[in-house]
Amino acid sequence: MVADSTASAGLRPLQNAVTMWAVGFDGSASSVLAAANALADGFDSPALREMAGLPLETSWWVSEDLVREAFAELDLDFPDASSPATKLVALRVMCQRFLEAEIGAEQLTEWAHSVIGHEFPDEQAEKFVLLDDTDDYMPERPADWAPRVRSAAEAFIARD
Structure with a gap:
């Protein structure tokens, strides 16, 4: 879990990558790499580890539930592409x-x-x-x- 705003700011690259994936601009590679970087930066959760191990060309539709789970475990707001x-x-x-x-x-x-x-x-x-x-x-x-x-x-x- 992310407990403070400093930690949350450290996850901003992951949040940005997933947002761009959710709105359909970027593919999964940026989000998978951002998950791996978050792990390297000391953030950890079971779903984040799994997300970091996804193939770079993973479909949003295949992985959305896992990404939602990782965001929930990290106490991050999941991006709603229409909001x-x-x-x-x-x-x-x-x-x-x-x-x-x-x-x-x-x-x-x-x-x-x-x-x-x-x-x-x-x-x-x-x-x-x-x-x-x-x-x-x-x-x-x-x-x-x-x-x-x-x-x-x-x-x-x-x-x-």
Whole structure:
């Protein structure tokens, strides 16, 4: 079990990986590797050990119950792919990936449009959807579009 917020913060990579798997962006490999890293960092539970031993290409549908069990044993909230809170965690991961140049501005805004969508209950998150609309409906991308995406990502990461 995870007893304090410091320990919980140590499991954030596992939570982020499973969130991205749950929303359908990443495959299982990131979550399996994050489980192995959590074990190496001193976190332990029977289901976490089993999760760390899964094949890297494991299907979400095959392993969801095991991942739920590991999260319960570690006293972590399991990500609900349809909840706004889970989508905000996923957006934070995507913004971080963008700022680390793992993905481009277009991939970030297109992803946000497909996952966050219009009328999301968070104005800062919906900004990425509107930036995607600007890119989609303008004959040419405005010169300040990419810097606006970067600014939005930096602001989103900096909040909280």
